[in-house]
Amino acid sequence: MVDNRVGDSTSERRLSRIAAKLATVEASPDRWGGVFGAEEHSFRLSAPMTEAAVAAFEAGHGVTLPGGYRRFLLELGSEGAGPDYGLRIPSYEICGNLAAPSFIEPGQERITDWSYAYLDAGQKRWQGTLAVVDHGCSVRTLLIVTGRWRGRLAHADVDGAYGPYLLEDTDFLSWYERWLDELLSGCNVSMFGWQKLPGNEHTLRHILTSDPSPARRQMAARSLAALPRLSRNGRQALLASTRDTDPLVREEALEALTRSKTTSSGTVER
Structure with missing residues (x-):
C-alpha cells in the first residue's frame, strides 16, 4: 500500500502556495474566460468543512480520507475552483462501497473492456473511490480512498468500457497545485489529468523518446500538445x-503535431 501522507510542514507549504496561486487566478477573471467549465465556479472555493462534518462523513462510510485531501477540505474549501466544472x-458521487479496496491499478x-470484468458487481467496479471532479457527461476524476493506491487520483469514464487512468501525481495536493501551475502557464487544462503528464517540455520529450512504456510515450505526445508553445526540438x-x-504512439504524435503551436526558436519552454 502506498503511504502518501504528507508531513505537516510540507502540507503547510503546499496549502499556502495553493491559496496564493488561487488568489492570483481569481484576481484576473477576464484571463480565464475561455477555460472550459470555469463559469460553474469562477475559480472560487466554497467555505471549508468543519471537523465534525468531515468526521461524520468518514464514520458514515467507515474510512479515513487521505491526509492531503482532508486538510484541503478543512482549511481551503469543500467544493468549487478546480478542473473543468x-x-x-x-x-x-460515492462510487460504491468506499471502505472496499479499489480495483484501479496503473x-x-x-484496456478497452476493463469495466466488463466488474459488470456483475455493478457500481462495485468503482468501489473505494469518490468523485472529486465532474468533467462533464460521465467523466470523473476519482480519489482512491481505500486500497493499494490510496490517496492517488484516477481519470475515468464511469459509464464507459475503457479502463481508468491512474494519474502520476502523488496525492491530492500535488495534483491540485499542478492544475493551478498549468493554468497559470497557459497550458490546456481541459480534461485535466488525462491531457498531460506532470513535467515541462524537456521532461515530456525525454519520456516520449526514451520511456519503455508505450502508454507513457503516448501520454507524453498528448502532453506536448497541451503546452502553450512547443520548441522546434519538441516538434x-x-x-x-x-x-x-x-501504433497508438504514432497516432497520438500525429494528432499532437496538428494541435501544437511552435515557438520561433529552439528554446525549451518551462
Whole structure:
C-alpha cells in the first residue's frame, strides 16, 4: 500500500502556495474566460468543512480520507475552483462501497473492456473511490480512498468500457497545485489529468523518446500538445515519434503535431 501522507510542514507549504496561486487566478477573471467549465465556479472555493462534518462523513462510510485531501477540505474549501466544472463535495458521487479496496491499478487505460470484468458487481467496479471532479457527461476524476493506491487520483469514464487512468501525481495536493501551475502557464487544462503528464517540455520529450512504456510515450505526445508553445526540438521529437513501434504512439504524435503551436526558436519552454 502506498503511504502518501504528507508531513505537516510540507502540507503547510503546499496549502499556502495553493491559496496564493488561487488568489492570483481569481484576481484576473477576464484571463480565464475561455477555460472550459470555469463559469460553474469562477475559480472560487466554497467555505471549508468543519471537523465534525468531515468526521461524520468518514464514520458514515467507515474510512479515513487521505491526509492531503482532508486538510484541503478543512482549511481551503469543500467544493468549487478546480478542473473543468470544478471540485465536488465528498458526498457528490460515492462510487460504491468506499471502505472496499479499489480495483484501479496503473496501466489499465489501454484496456478497452476493463469495466466488463466488474459488470456483475455493478457500481462495485468503482468501489473505494469518490468523485472529486465532474468533467462533464460521465467523466470523473476519482480519489482512491481505500486500497493499494490510496490517496492517488484516477481519470475515468464511469459509464464507459475503457479502463481508468491512474494519474502520476502523488496525492491530492500535488495534483491540485499542478492544475493551478498549468493554468497559470497557459497550458490546456481541459480534461485535466488525462491531457498531460506532470513535467515541462524537456521532461515530456525525454519520456516520449526514451520511456519503455508505450502508454507513457503516448501520454507524453498528448502532453506536448497541451503546452502553450512547443520548441522546434519538441516538434522534432513528435515527428520522430510518428515512426514509433507502437501504433497508438504514432497516432497520438500525429494528432499532437496538428494541435501544437511552435515557438520561433529552439528554446525549451518551462
